Amino acid sequence: MDGAAIQALVLDAGGQAFQARQLEHWIFRHGAADWDACRNLPRALRERLATRARIRDSAVVTVDTASDGTEKLLLRLADGETVETVIIPDGDRLTLCVSSQVGCPVACVFCASGLDGVRRNLRSGEIVEQVLHARDRLAAAGRGIAPARLTNLVVMGLGEPMLNLDALVAALDRIRDEEGIGLGARRITVSTSGLPDRMRRFASTPHSYNLAVSLHAADDALRRRLVPTARATVAEIVAAAQDYFAQKSREVTFEVVLLDGVNDRPRDAAALIAVLRGFPCTVNLIPWNPVDRIAGLRRPSESRVDEFAEQLRRGGLNVTVRRQRGADRSAACGQLRLRQLAPGDASAPQDSRSQRPPDFG
Numbered sequence: 001m002d003g004a005a006i007q008a009l010v011l012d013a014g015g016q017a018f019q020a021r022q023l024e025h026w027i028f029r030h031g032a033a034d035w036d037a038c039r040n041l042p043r044a045l046r047e048r049l050a051t052r053a054r055i056r057d058s059a060v061v062t063v064d065t066a067s068d069g070t071e072k073l074l075l076r077l078a079d080g081e082t083v084e085t086v087i088i089p090d091g092d093r094l095t096l097c098v099s100s101q102v103g104c105p106v107a108c109v110f111c112a113s114g115l116d117g118v119r120r121n122l123r124s125g126e127i128v129e130q131v132l133h134a135r136d137r138l139a140a141a142g143r144g145i146a147p148a149r150l151t152n153l154v155v156m157g158l159g160e161p162m163l164n165l166d167a168l169v170a171a172l173d174r175i176r177d178e179e180g181i182g183l184g185a186r187r188i189t190v191s192t193s194g195l196p197d198r199m200r201r202f203a204s205t206p207h208s209y210n211l212a213v214s215l216h217a218a219d220d221a222l223r224r225r226l227v228p229t230a231r232a233t234v235a236e237i238v239a240a241a242q243d244y245f246a247q248k249s250r251e252v253t254f255e256v257v258l259l260d261g262v263n264d265r266p267r268d269a270a271a272l273i274a275v276l277r278g279f280p281c282t283v284n285l286i287p288w289n290p291v292d293r294i295a296g297l298r299r300p301s302e303s304r305v306d307e308f309a310e311q312l313r314r315g316g317l318n319v320t321v322r323r324q325r326g327a328d329r330s331a332a333c334g335q336l337r338l339r340q341l342a343p344g345d346a347s348a349p350q351d352s353r354s355q356r357p358p359d360f361g
C-alpha cells in the first residue's frame with residue numbers, strides 16, 4: 001500500500017489521518033511486524049485494523065550464511081512461492097540484493113534463477129518486505145539497529161525488473177521514503193538484461209536510480225546464445241543505456257558474467273572495447289558461480305579474469321571485478337531456491353541446460 005491506501009485503511013477502521021502516518025512509521029521505520037507492536041495506536045483501532053489487513057505477507061524460511069558473512073534468505077510468500085534476498089557485507093558497505101519476480105523468463109544459460117522460467121511478478125509489497133526482513137535479520141544479529149546499517153540496494157536477484165516496472169517503481173518509492181526505510185535513490189541500482197523500450201520507460205520515471213545492464217558479450221550472435229530470449233541487438237541496448245545516462249546523469253554499469261572459453265577470449269574483450277569506448281560507464285566482470293544443474297560451463301581462472309580486465313583497461317574502459325561472495329554456500333543467484341524446490345535433486349524438474357552442455361563451438 002502507498003501512503004494514500006494506508007490512510008484510507010486507517011480511516012475506514014475509524015482512525016484519523018495522523019494515525020495513518022504513525023502506522024507507516026511503525027511498519028517502515030521501526031519494522032513492526034504485527035499490530036501489537038504499534039504501541040501508540042489505540043488497542044481498539046489495532047483490533048479493527050487486524051480484521052482488515054496483514055502487516056507482512058511473507059516469512060523467512062531458510063537462512064544460508066557463508067563464512068564471509070553473506071546471508072542468503074529464502075522467503076516464502078503468501079501463496080507458497082519462494083524468492084531469495086541476499087545481504088552482502090563488504091567493508092563499510094552492506095548491500096541488499098532483492099528479487100523482482102518469482103523465477104525469471106530471460107533464461108540466461110548460466111543462471112539458476114531462470115532454470116524453471118517465471119511463475120509470476122512480485123507485488124510491490126513483496127519487494128519492500130525483502131528489505132524489512134533483511135533489517136530484522138541485521139538487528140537480530142546484533143549488528144546494530146536498521147535501517148542505518150543497510151547502505152545499498154541492488155535489484156539483481158530473481159527476475160527481470162523491467163518486466164515488473166510498475167510494482168518495482170512503487171516499491172522503490174516506498175524504500176526511498178525518508179520517514180520510512182530512507183535509502184536514497186543514489187544508493188539503489190536496478191539491473192536489467194537489456195530491454196531498450198523498458199529502459200526508456202524507466203528513464204521517464206521521476207527518480208534517478210543507478211542502472212546496471214547485463215551485457216555478457218558485445219557480439220550479437222554470442223550474446224543470443226548466452227541470453228536466448230534476447231530480442232534487442234547490443235547496439236540497441238547500449239544506445240538505450242546511453243539515453244538513460246544522458247537523461248539521469250546516473251552511473252551505468254555493464255555486467256559481464258565471464259565463462260571460461262566462451263566470452264573471456266581476447267576477441268570478446270576487443271568487441272566490448274569497440275562498443276563501449278567513449279561511454280563514461282563501468283564494466284563489472286563477474287566470474288561465473290557454478291550452478292548444480294548447469295553442466296558444460298566453467299568459471300575462468302583468476303589469471304584469465306585479470307588478463308581480460310587488463311585488456312579492457314588498456315582499451316580505455318573503467319573495469320571492476322566482482323569478488324565471489326558466499327562461495328561456501330549457494331553463491332549463485334537462485335540456487336538456494338532451486339535446492340529448496342528440489343532437495344537432493346532427485347525430483348528436480350529438468351530442462352535442456354541440465355541435460356547437455358550449451359554448444360559454444
Ligand code: SF4
Pocket residue numbers: 104105106107108111112113114157158159160192193333
Ligand atoms: S541472469 Fe538475471 S536476467 Fe538472466 S536468467 Fe538470471 S535472473 Fe534472469
